[in-house]
Amino acid sequence: MRVLLALLLATSVSAAPRTFRVDYFHTGNASEERFSLDRLVIEPLDWPGNPARPVDETNLGKYLFEVRDQATNRLLYSRGFASIYGEWETTAEAKEAHRTFHESLRFPAPSQPVQVLLKKRDARNTFREIWSLAVDPRDMFVDPSSPPSPGALLPLLENGPPSEKVDLLILGDGYTAQERAKFEKDARRMVDILFTFSPFKEHKARFNVWGLVPASAQSGISRPSTGLHRRSPVGATYDAFGSERYVLTFDNEAFRDTAAFAPYDFVEILVNGNTYGGGGIFGLYGTVASDSLWAPYIFVHEFGHHFAGLADEYYTSDSAYLPSEDRAEPWEKNVTALKDPSQLKWKALLSPSTPLPTPWDKDAYEAHARQIQQRRKKIRSEQRPESEMDALFTAQRDWEEKFLGAQKQASKVGAFEGAMYEARGYYRPQVDCVMFTRDRVPFCAVCRHALTEIIDLYSEKPVRSDVPAP
Structure with missing residues (x-):
């Protein structure tokens, strides 16, 4: 009887599917883009995602x-994301x-042929199909072979099975074999x-965190503006894009083949260096230089981009991106064009009686920011010690904390002009936030709400309903 019961229990629990990957090339310019298949891959590990929330809403x-079933057109899986190409264009x-x-x-690896549909937002923010690919999991060209292992997986925080948790991978780059202990530290x-910031600290039990660090032949990563080049793993x-502080990897195949040895939903690339720098792209990865004085801030800020698609709220720093011509309503949840204040996307969090737009001493802030930018450019052009840049940023932070904290609407949720690299036309929810300055402040209320929504997507079961799903 016990044997029969064990067999029944074993057959009632379906095994997790493997992880399927479509690698492709994305080619184009500012006015056109094309796609072509590179390879179909079965990754070494099972799918780590939340089986209860396969559709991204x-x-x-x-x-x-x-991902749709070819025979029935049933939606099996979906995810929104951003890309390096999407920024470069x-x-x-x-x-x-x-x-x-x-x-x-x-x-998740399908058992039957599927159609993979890639969509992009049009001028009205509606997703339109731009590429379609038929995928048969039994195709002879689906590659199940494993790439070389990057080394042992390091459990940094374990709270349960990957399918029930948000799985974050800390991926080291530019660490030699002798620096493995440094990477772990x-x-x-x-x-x-990360877990000192809300909403992450309240939901720490819903996360797993893993570490991987492939051994690098040389310590550090490339910094072309100074003539330094490294072939890090x-x-x-x-x-990146000519911005001295922007850290990315353009070697997607190396990144994916390395990360495939960990169960991950999100990835933070921890680079071995002390120069201020980092980056974050929604649904792709975040980056941070581990030894920079500002690594704690950069890590959390860039993780906000990667994890929940939060927009940059700052607007006085130099940017590689061209100004928007029409100022369409952004898809990011923490910025708005405020074309119709009655339809403010975060109106449920709006502080009572707060005027829209919300007044603040914008001119004084911008005058100070211009002075900082001039001094910053001089330090970089003369390749002066990183300690001088740290001192400049520290003085800037101290001034901004005092200045912004003294604003009349400092504690209010409203619509403060200046965001997304533009001084006019875009608005942020609060006068200060992790996504706006390097100040010692929390995520604003709107950002916290957006971050919590993603935590739920990857670790929460859907609300039960008596209404059958379509």
Whole structure:
């Protein structure tokens, strides 16, 4: 009887599917884009995602992909995301040249043929299909072979099975084999910092955090603006899009093949260096330089981009992106064009009696910011010590904390002009936030709400309903 019961229990629990990956090339310029298949991959590990929430209903991302059963057209899986290409096409270079970027779509391995649909927002923010690919999991060209292992998986925080938790991977780059202990120390420090911020600290039990660090032949990563080039395992580099502080990897295949050895929903690439820098792209990865004085802030700020698609709320720093011509309503949940105040996207969190737009001493803030930018450019152009940049940023932070904290509406949720790299036309929810300055402040109320929504998507079962699903 016990044997029969065990057999019944075993057959009632379906095994998790493997992780399927579509690698493809994304080519184009500012006015056109094309896609071509590179390879179909079965990753080494089972799918780590939440089986109860396969469909993304957050309406986030510049792009969206869907996986549909070919026979019935039933939606099996979907996720919104952003991409390096999606950022690059807004730069001046994209108006003059074509470029190709390697990208990937990951989803639970299907048992039957599926159609993978890639969609992009149009001028009205509606997703429109731009590419479609038929995928047969039994195709002879589906590659189940494993790439070389990057090393042992390091559990940094374990709270349960990957399918029930938000799984974050801390992926090291630019660490030699002798610096593995340094990576573990750096990674644990970043994890501890993340969970001091709301809403992460309240939901720490809903996270797993893993560490991987492939051994690098040389310590550090590339910084082309200073003539430094490194062939690090994940390919991270400063100076992305010509911005000295922007850290990305353009080697998507190396990144994906390395990360495949961990169960992950999100990835933070921890680069071994002390120069101020980082980056974050929604649904792709975040980056941070581990030894920068500002690593705690950069890590949390860039993770906000990667995790929940939060927009940059600052607007006085130099940017590689061209100004928006029409100021369409952004898809990001923490910025708005405020074309109709009665339809403010965060009106449920709006402080009572707060005027829209919400007044603040914008001119004085911008005058101070211009002075900081001039001094910053001088430090970089003369390649002066990083300690001088740290001192400048510390003085800026101290001034801004006092100045913004003294604003009449400092504690209110409203619509404060200045966001998304533009001084006019875009608005942020509160006068200060992790996404606006390097100040020692929390995420604003709107950002916290957006972050919690993603935590729920990856770790929460849907609300039960008596109404059958369509």
